[in-house]
Amino acid sequence: MEKKIVDTDVLIIGGGTAGCYAGIKLGESSDLNIAVVDKAAIKRSGCLAAGVNALNAYITEGHKPIDYVRYASNDANGIVREDLLLDISERLNHVTEDMEKRGLTILKDKNGKYVSRGWRNLKINGENIKPILEAELRKQKNVTVYEHINITDLRYDNRIKGAYGFGIQDGCYYVFRAKAVLVATGGAAGIYRPNNPERMAHQMWYSPFNTGAGYSMGILAGAEMTTFEMRFIALRCKDTIAPTGTLAQGVGAKQLNSEGEIYEEKYGLTTSQRLWGTVVENLEGRGPCYLKTTGIDAQKEKDLYHAYLNMAPLQTLKWVTSKGPATEDVEIEGTEPYIVGGHTASGYWVDRERMTTLPGLFAAGDVAGGAPQKYVTGALAEGEIAAEGILHYLQENEYRKSNEEHLIKQSEEKQKEYEKHLSADAAEEGAIRYEVKELEIAMQKIMDEYAGGIRTNYRYTAHGLDTADQKIRELIGMLDRTRNKDTYDLLKLYELRERLIVSHVLIAHLRARKETRWHGFQENADHPEILEEYNCYINSVLEEDEIKIQKRDLIKVENR
């Protein structure tokens, strides 16, 4: 592989919502050189590729940031970092107004005020939110965008000093050397067997290209992670796996069982309770379940067609070519579990400036833990907070001399690792080799059956986790036995490695929380009750190939 070295002040890994916004803010507020690197093209990369049609985190008139903290904390049954949530909540409105100035369409009334959906949601047209962020990022003269480069590992001695990756299209080996790094790669999908079979396996809600890269590179470098066991399982439109918020909150559609009974009040209205209620209704023989949309008028139906085209176009195509929501209730189902810090609290353990436990490494958006329900505006806010944190870090820490010998060796080893995977076929003729896809399907089967996937209605036992752990370790060992002909295959291999490492850590977290804190999200069949002693965070660090679990006390903020 041809080696390319890029020197920059700040490296941002991942050009999604948080990464782009951090890049824009650093570009506008400093003379630093910023490199934003993405494994795809930032105009459509990440989970907002198709768009988004609401901003789910905004503080409307009559409410305060602390109200949002209380809402998110209640929804997560208390296991949140209230300090991080408060920082985000205080910036939600300012980043919203800033995005509107940059071109995002937000619904307003005759008096020019935002029209809200409930007390914390705004209605927008976010089909073009990624093109807007991309254009704003490219306006910054000190920002350079690197696309189609897959970062796999961090570059570090006593602090984080960049990252290693490879060009998917150009086939080059890349070394990014930086003084500070922001990881903003999103969460992890595709670790459990998904709803749809085989050729439609990627018909999922969260981006199947968010494969846990950021978690993986941090775990391998020794970063502390928090609350992986709070998995996110979305309640979605059956088969299309399209979002349901527009129906539930926008049109007011209630959850309905097959006996015609509205069941949502029976179970509670937190995110996990809405899911769990649907699971129980099915288990007790009152499925399938629906969102009651029949009877909405023609105008509402038409508006829904528009709304879904701007976020999940297959849903509108399905409605238009068969029966629309006015004539047929929308069937719902739970998805496979995802790890995603924008919805639940899974991710890097960070301080209030969003620095991780590794000096020089910052995290924002779905990879950053502790602050659930952050959604799009929370990711923007966190991008801004991290940008300020990086500036502060660079001012406080004069660039210290590196351990060059160590870094050169690290770089050489990484290049050799990529090259070994690429030349595996030629090196050992006749050796046993597997396709990456086979390992991926095996991983999803293991996680589904033994670690609380759809098949077991999200329930797991300690015995099952032991089996899962052993099998996932075996699969990690098989990464060296895969067949890879080019850098596209290498991308798939490293995406699989990321998912396996996330699975490995997730299993340890699921085992460590010996209670059931959130029905469905973390359904521990051995310990079905909530226990006072688990009013704490479950954190983990990978040390010498073993995952060390640590409980940490909850961090609260006073009412203000």
Added chain:
Amino acid sequence: MSIVIDKTKCVGCGKCVHICPGNVLRQDVQKKAYPEDPSDCWSCVSCMKECPVQAISILLPMEISAGGGRMKIRRDGNITAWEMEKTDGEKIVITTDTNEANKY
């Protein structure tokens, strides 16, 4: 996988290959786009929005709706025309404008 690329229409510009968020598309020796592994597609339709000649359509998968259907996209600045077709040939076109917010 639900996208279908019409190789007779594809002009080999590579825009879809560049934009795909999953690096799913590649170009053959004639520069025509094709999906390396069709099951990797997310149906986000980013490629359809970029294609200058409407060579890419999306076929409603049987696993999603047994009635079937097809969609093409014509995009001009803020305006997107979503051209949908039922299996009996009936056509429905919905136009969206990024300057108009979602009502729900």
